[in-house]
Amino acid sequence: MHFTQATDAPNLKEQDTPAGGRLVVTDVFDAGADMPDDPVTAYRLALTRAAGAVMAQGAMPPHLSRMVLWLPDIGVLQDRLIDYDLAFRETLAGNFPAITVVEDRDLTGPKIALSAVVPPAGDPDAKVYGDFTQAEINFQYSPRAQAPDHDKYFELWRLSGPAYQKNRVAEVWFGETPGQSFDLFLPDGVENPPLHLFIHGGYWQALDKRNHAHMADAMLKAGIAVAMVNYDLMPDVDLSEILRQCRAAVARAYDVAADYGYDRDRLTVSGHSAGGHLSGALACTDWADFRDDLPADLLKGAVPISGLFDLEPLSKTGMQPVFRFTADDIAGLSPINMKPVTAIPVVLSVGSLESPEFHRQSALFADHMRAHGCPVSEAVMEGHHHFSIVEALTDPAVPLTAAIIDLAKNS
Known part of the structure; x- marks a missing residue:
């Protein structure tokens, strides 16, 4: 600011x-x-x-x-x-x-x-993407417009997240700018647990790791260490830099595992909305290309939640002045254009109340990953919209949280 x-x-x-x-x-x-x-x-x-x-x-x-x-x-x-x-x-x-x-x-x-x-x-009836007018494509990608009760979730995240953040054992830095750190939480009494990294949403331009800290609780009680990942936000940085930072966060988590006592060979990742895009891109990352001493299978599984895998329609929305996506960005930063280098297991989840475009995005990515030999499954979240689905991570019994726990523990 x-x-x-x-x-x-x-x-x-x-x-x-x-x-x-x-x-x-x-x-x-x-x-x-x-x-x-x-x-x-x-x-x-x-x-x-x-x-x-x-x-x-x-x-x-x-x-x-x-x-x-x-x-x-x-x-x-x-x-x-x-x-x-x-x-x-x-x-x-x-x-x-x-x-x-x-x-x-x-x-x-x-x-x-x-x-x-x-x-x-402009012409209100003009088609700007497929059969969508400007107003229609804006609505498809406006979760707040689709969820009248969204305010209560933001209020909850302002209170519950920071209160729970006090339980972190460390803030681990992977860069020099203010956004480049993750909060590390460790389960009690578990030797060498797996680590699950969570990446927050906010259309790459809002929210913070502290807003979602309380969502680590169910995973911690299941014996899983959790890293809540931050990144610098648009418009201060562009999407290519945000993705680089998230890759650096995973690499740093691998590097410091022995310092904190979790298993660096059992790393998994999830992310919500913009974080769903980032977790999908991480699933397709060539880690040896990012850093030559990293294993190709650095991540053992990914769970993109309500993710964005094709950036082209987003470039047609009213958010484009902040996104500033170029044709090269759309081609190079859309996970549906990234080839995974391992057969990484992927679990996808979208709330049943989310827009058709959010459902289409996940279906595209599912087809893409299956075409490259990756096992893909779905965690069905009936009755959930874009905000309630991620808050549901506090409940170990819902299909999404259960899928993350299962993936992490069996990685």
């Missing part, structure tokens, strides 16, 4: 707009009547109100142009910049506008105003 500090706020109404476009400027919003004690929570609430006002006027997050943030103490922002950054991403993903911060010591909490430049409207 990059910002400029100023003494006075810029006039948001003084912006250029393209011919046929329009400028949207919100009122100034605070956190509401009940000001939370936590400044980041207050910021999130004010931002949510301002974002709602933008969208009520027909602008979408990719249209954001400027944001003014008034704070009583800019030092809090500087001290907790990562928390403010993640709160923005949770609300508006990686659609960062130009941000101006104004310190006002007379305030009791944050205030926010947003502006957006809405481009000229």
Whole structure:
């Protein structure tokens, strides 16, 4: 989250707009009547109100142009910049506008105003991908639009994940930037357990390893060590760098196994949504090409959950301004175009309530992996949508969690 500090706020109404476009400027919003004690929570609430006002006027997050943030103490922002950054991403993903911060010591909490430049409207009936119009392809790849109760999951992950994160035995770094680490959890009383790595989702531009820490509990109780993997987020880095970081995380997990007492020859991986893409790509990685001292079968199994394996339709959505996928990215970073070098077992899972496109994505990857000799199975998750399916990892009895435990213990 990059910002400029100023003494006075810029006039948001003084912006250029393209011919046929329009400028949207919100009122100034605070956190509401009940000001939370936590400044980041207050910021999130004010931002949510301002974002709602933008969208009520027909602008979408990719249209954001400027944001003014008034704070009583800019030092809090500087001290907790990562928390403010993640709160923005949770609300508006990686659609960062130009941000101006104004310190006002007379305030009791944050205030926010947003502006957006809405481009000229296109033909609403034009097909942009297959038989999908722009609105239709956006909906297919918008899990929040498909799950009206998604807010409760984000609230849960803000609370339960960080609370459970305190049980980690180590934070293991595999790079120098803030996102390049994983939290390691070890089961009690188990000698040389297998290690399962989990990669969070958020369309490569939101969320954090700490949001999902509590999902390690069921695996730990089954005698499996767990690594919750982080990575730097878009738009600060592109997808090729994110994938490189995740490969580095797996390599680092292999390297430090003896230091922490888990079995480096029994590594498996899963990931949700964007993490499903990354876990699918890891399943197809030529590890000797990545680093010549790594075994070809470094990973013994992969469980992509609600994954994204063909990037082309995503490049047609409203998220493309953050993704910035090129033709080379689509060809080189789509797991359906990657050839696995071993017959790695793969378990795929998609919630029954997810969109047809999410189901098609996993079916494509299943066919691709089978065509290359990999055993592929499915963990059926009836009654689950894009967010409830990953929260279900807390329950060892559901098919998805049971499949991960079985894969890890028998690797």
